[in-house]
Amino acid sequence: MIKTGGEMREFTGLPASHGQVVGPAYVFRKKGREQVLNYSISVDQVAPEIRRLNDAFSLTRNQIHSLATELSRRVGSAEASIFEGHVMILEDPVVVDKCQNEIKTELCNAEWAVHQVASAYAAVFENMEDEYLRERANDIYDIGSRLIRNLQGKGDSISVLPSKPCVIVADEISPSETIAFPRHLILGFVTNRGSMTSHASLLSRALGIPAVVGIENLSEIASNGEYLLVDGTNGRVVLNPDQAAIDELNKAVKISRSFNESLEELKGCPGQTKDGYRVPLIANIDSSTAMTELYAVGAEGVGLYRTEYIWLRLNREPSEEEQVEAYTRVVRALAADQEITIRVFDLGGDKILSDDCNMEANPFLGNRSIRYLLRNPDVFRSQLRAVLRASAHGRLQILYPMISVLEELLEANKILAECMDELRREGIRFDENVKRGVMIEVPSAALIAESLAEECDFFSLGTNDLIQYTLAVDRLNETIARLYQPAHPSVLRLIDMTIKAGHDNNNKISVCGEMASDPVMAVLMFGMGVDEFSMNPNSIPIVKKVFSCISRDDALKLAADVRNMYSKMAGEIYQYCKDKLFELVPGVPF
Amino acid sequence: MGDADADRENREVVLMNKYGMHVRPAGLFAKAASRFKADIYVEKNGVVVSGKSIMALMTLEAVCGTPLILSAIGEQGTEALDELEGLIARKFDIPDEQ
Secondary structure, eight states: OOOSSSSSSEEOOOEOOOEEEEEEEEEOOSSSOOHHHHHBBOGGGGHHHHHHHHHHHEEEHHHHHHHHHHHHHHTOOHHHHHHHHHHHHHHHHHHHHHHHHHHHOBBBOHHHHHHHHHHHHHHHTTTTHHHHHHTHHHHHHHHHHHHHHTTTTSSOOOOOOSSSEEEEEEEOOOOOOHHSSSSSGEEEEESSSOOOHHHHHHHHHTTTEEEEEOOOOOHOOOOTTOOEEEEEETTEEEEEEOHHHHHHHHHHHHHHHHHHHHHHHTTTSSOOOOOOBBOOOEEETTTTOOOOHHHHOOOSEEEETTTTOOOOOOOSSSOOHHHHHHHHHHHHHSTTTTEEEEEEEOTTTTOOOOOOOOOOOOOGGGOOOOOHHSSEEEEEEEEHHHHHHHHGGGEEEEEEEEOOOHHHHHHHHHHHHHHHHHHHHHTTTOOOOEEEEEEEHHHHHHHHHHHHHTTOSSSEEEEEHHHHHTTTTTTTTTTGGGOTTTHHHHHHHHHHHHHHHHHTTTTTEEEEGGGSHHHHHHHHHHTOEEEEEEOOOOOGHHHHHHTTSSHHHHHHHHHHHTTTTSSSSSSHHHHHHHHHHHHHHHOOOO | OOOOOOOOEEEEEEETTTTSOHHHHHHHHHHHHTTSEEEEEEEEEEEOOOEEEEHHHHHHOOOTTTTTEEEEEEEEEHHHHHHHHHHHTTGGGOOOGO
């Protein structure tokens, strides 16, 4: 059924939304925007024209509002909030005034007034340096053209719909168009323009429609009915694909489908290697995480509870009682054999307290985390008391973040012991054997891990900060993003040292940074000796699947190979691990 | 709104959410600001806009790490600034931008 004759051509764009598909092209819109009606009005027509404008604003608001409701039902409230933002733009008095003024001063029709105001705003965004904000020009055009369509009584819907399932090709697609197409008719989206962060891309991901954006001129090259292969996972588009290309795609689709089905099957099983070695996979959470989310992915406990979010949400220090309540609720929600690690307030750095007016020149090297707590012992004591009180209700351990010198650990332990004494005197129950752990996230801590190990019960590798501090790279700074290298030999050596020092002292080693959620790095670190992995709940199924496909020896061998590569660059080490894992676990969509 | 305003209060903050002042954060900010009687202004490098206008806030081009001065003039000013400062510190409570 494939239309032949056309020459096969391959294009590369940005992988905006996962998935692969083949189907006929439907060229929805070529380059350029619709013409907007422009005529002059007389002074006495100004008032009725403004009424017409106001009516269009309110009609548009209602349409977008119901779109948001519909979308939140279909894919979730986060995606719908884009359109709630659009409603707010339409309610913005500054925007309404500008349009009305345009009519009054230019004596032009409402359509033209909207067009002028929207174009002026869009131009402001298009000239911005930040890519994400620059994309907002599209949102403005979307709202503007909706208003204009309503002024002309053209209504809400897309005028000509495809009659059978197809791949939508356009110069650019607006957020509301993305969801206005009936889902069953859309196989995929391909656009000339757009970026990973445009709202149309975000919505494609939410709707699970494969999409590739940023293929220059494709809407001019492809014509209706020509077949397109869309590989949204790799950002590849093939026009007029031959049978071999289609077969290859179908094979990839089949593998990824059966892979996803196998994730579901593993949900109720504990994390383990194929030869039966346990690899506990636990979750990083904060006070807003729904515990049902943990059950849904089969998490085996909580490896990191970020308590500072309680503070940031309240915008003040939570009281001891409020904390007891929050911690106890999570402890009780876990199964009896599951453990929770509560990290004390990790404030400072990028989590700035609003009452802290001393702006530091280097907040990441400043008074943050355990340093802040030791300087504010009242805050620290009330939190430790709350954590201890919660420990009476289940298996709980305490984690100190950002320890960089031994004194800090000794001092923290001393305050903990004093809190225990207080509670004993007050006759309040707590777990006398509560375990204390140290986060290893500063190179100095890894380098003195032997002495730290003697004063605590477990280590938790905070790899995000460990990489940042070791390589001196701000991980949020996109300019130097390529220097943020999890597989850098310096980082791996520090992890090695931490594991050795910990195990020599019978301390358990867990990882709670993002490295734990990358199956490639998780397998490597398991081979290096890490005992358990804590990650965002969503990552648990895929990491569990990967572990179930390898043996402990596979991981040990990988770690041994990598130890002989410490003179290499991070990129080579990572690629080596990735290639090895591909051999062991075919079909993993990394 | 010169410096002579007796009831004017300023707060210096730094925008910390990942994608800066785009549609959702600006919307949440304007919505929160509109709940108070005081006039709210947001200043970036000498450019001052109304804190109650989502569009004006978006056109500030405030990205992650941008220092801003929030100011309030009139009734409920302190409460408004407390609320808005908290919103920025919590990265607008948007999970993807923490």
